[in-house]
Amino acid sequence: MAANSETMKVNLKIKRFDPAESGGKTWWQEYEVDIHPDSTVLDSLIEVREQNDGTLALRCACRASICGSCGMKVNGSAKLVCKTRVVDVAPHGEKLIIEPMGNQHVVRDLVVSLDTFFDQINRVEPYLQPSFVPEKGEYTASNESMENLLTSMNCIMCGCCVSDCTVLEVDANFIGPAALAKAWRFTEDPRDAKRSERLEKLNNEDGGIWDCTRCMKCVEVCPKGVAPMDRIMELREDAIMAGNTNTSGYHHTESFYKSVKKNGRLDETRLAIDSAGWTNIPRLLDLAPIGLAAMRRGKLPPVLPHKAEDNQKVKDLYKRVEDED
């Protein structure tokens, strides 16, 4: 696609939004720019803004994937555009589709409101809460325990994970992947004294750690390797180990475990009831319409559990894993 050896053409289709018009006006606009073949998507957007259309709004600052300003969707998936090279997303000169991040209110063009993101962060009391402050010197902690936290400290708060979180799409109350990764950073910090309170809250809170559906989207789009979902799974395990067993999340896990161990396969009816809790009448009533709808469509799982024909292999697997523990 090179126009000559020094430059190449990049075609961009950008979703625009102008809030000034009554109710806001959304439209798609296409641009073509000539840039250096090594350029990033951000370079091409800056070229548009500086040489084609000064009205295009986007945030960017460091150009080195550390400030977290330039999260947006490229071809439907959230990316930090300063570290996304054009040749990697459009190797044959394909048109790039650029949109603002998802799950956050659009202010103008590619600029989204930061309120959603930081409101989520604020929910996890995102600061060290030690039991004492040394009068002199520093806290003593192993280097290993500090380096462990780097996974989460690498987070640059770009919002890509929040943008593409499939839970936030349907439940705005979910604390969200970035904030939960931030919470993990404190539960894992040996200097923090509120670990059990934090875990209990994350476990019990509406929109807490059990709302993640493990879709992996946040792991996929995170530009800094924070892998928020992995952090959430660690928080779940830590919460259970800390004695937080009175949640549908825990019952769900336990029921899943027992059902497969006993029958060699999942008893979905029992899983649903176990997860809700046998005495949790309101929650069970919530489930009733789902059950009825499933029945109408012939998708209701059998009320009596089916056993797998050869259950022994599954049992062996359980034994092996449990022996390891």
Next chain:
Amino acid sequence: MYEHDVLIIGGGLAGLRAAVEVTKSEADVAVISKVHPVRSHSNAAQGGINAPLTDRGDDWEGHAFDTIKGSDFLADQDAVEVMSSEAGEAVLELERMGVIFSRGEDGKLGTRAFGGQKVARTFFVGAITGSAILHVLYEQALKLGLNVYEEWFVTKLIVEDGACRGVVAIDLKSGEMHTIKAKAVIMAAGGAGRVFEPSTNALICTGDGLSLAYRAGVPLMDMEMIQYHPTTLARTGILMSEAARGEGGYLLNSSGERFMEKTAPDYMELASRDVVSRAEQTEIDEGRGVDGNVLLDLRHLGRDYIEAKLGYLQEVSVEFLGIDMAEQPVPVRPGMHYIMGGIKTNVDGETIIPGLYAAGECANVSVHGANRLGANSLLDTVVFGRRSGVHAVEYIKNLGGHSSSEDDLEYEKSRIQALLDRPKGERVATIRNDMARGMTKGIGVFRDQNSMEGALENLIDIKSRIGGFSIENKGKVFNTDLMFALELEFMVDCAETVVAGALTRKESRGAHFRTDIKDRDDQNWLKHTLMYKDDGAEHGVRVETSDVTITQWEPVKRVY
């Protein structure tokens, strides 16, 4: 109606550290920044923060001397003494707030070596030290419920009866302009790297704070002192931390020689930055470079070590150049990185205008003089950010109520409307690029009378063109087009003081290396340059000089 006791412009390390300090008093404080605080350029500081910890055998005088020698004896020694002696507590305090500094075997803070110092006293978090500290200070701001005007752009300082009384600013999200009244203002708005092209600096580093203070009548000091960092990535100019050399990396020329042996046989790759950058530029200019670069070689450190200690550098190298540092050296070259000059302050952050303080890269205390040591910038921000906070709180105790004038707001509204109403003219970006390339060409690693006069001529042309740019976006909400125009005007102010300072200083000292006058001249030039905005002076700048404060270290020949 917006009013606060103390208003801090900038949400990076200096600004947030000042804010945390002010919240310890009864005073009402707010931070205003054109970006969200966690987007500030403090993020980009990679390698670490210097501190001589006296409880483990280091002495602060050692750090002070290294800093002063690094500054080529232009730093004010009383200021350096303050910074060095307060450094240990400043860093430990960050740890106690939650920064996850790397540790030694004993569980205490660990260090790495850095340039211009024989003692390893640089505390660090991988190669993301700035980001790690910034995020923790922001956590503290959340904990304290700090009031932050996020994405507000300051266009003018309000000075009434000789004292600073607030600002006029645009709320970028609504486009509305407001007065924010304050009894004291702390300028912590960062550097001016974009005055040059290329630069390691973020696109937001446009010298806003320097220019705002300069327009209000405060002198900018030693602006000719521009730091070129020795290791910026080929083509993109992205910073590769000094930590790469601190951890043992080599610099090689095209024949694989460690060329630092010729200029700094004792310190080698860890000589002061100005010294290393000149050595590299000499290799490149004399034909021993590799496509306009030299090579940064980490291969001997091994993959595991590189990934553990310099993970971010590896990430950048792989992603931006496709080079795995464990397998191949990376091409690097000197790149504009930091401005030692800035708003003249004393050790309490005070400027010559009562009620106006400055701290961080926009300020010049002066602790960096003619060349800043790596890992001293973060230290500067927290030490002098804190001190500015303390003294601003003291200052407002004796003050009455807020100013009542809205004159500046009306003036700024009509000034900005006039910019928006201009007929179609030149693009802001075109003028900015021409200015910044001219600055790099004239005020580079090496400079001489000719090149500096070239920069001046270029700037005269730029000044004649800024009256003719136009702003395409006429809307209110998030009008970055307007913001870039206002930033360009700020940058031109900074550029004129850089050129004026450079043409004034008739010697070579630190980063100001003139090929036509190669020696340092302590007899005549152990002096600061002070640039005042003055429409009556030639090119609009009046240059004065003042003596450097010497306490216990007499200038000696600088050898590495």
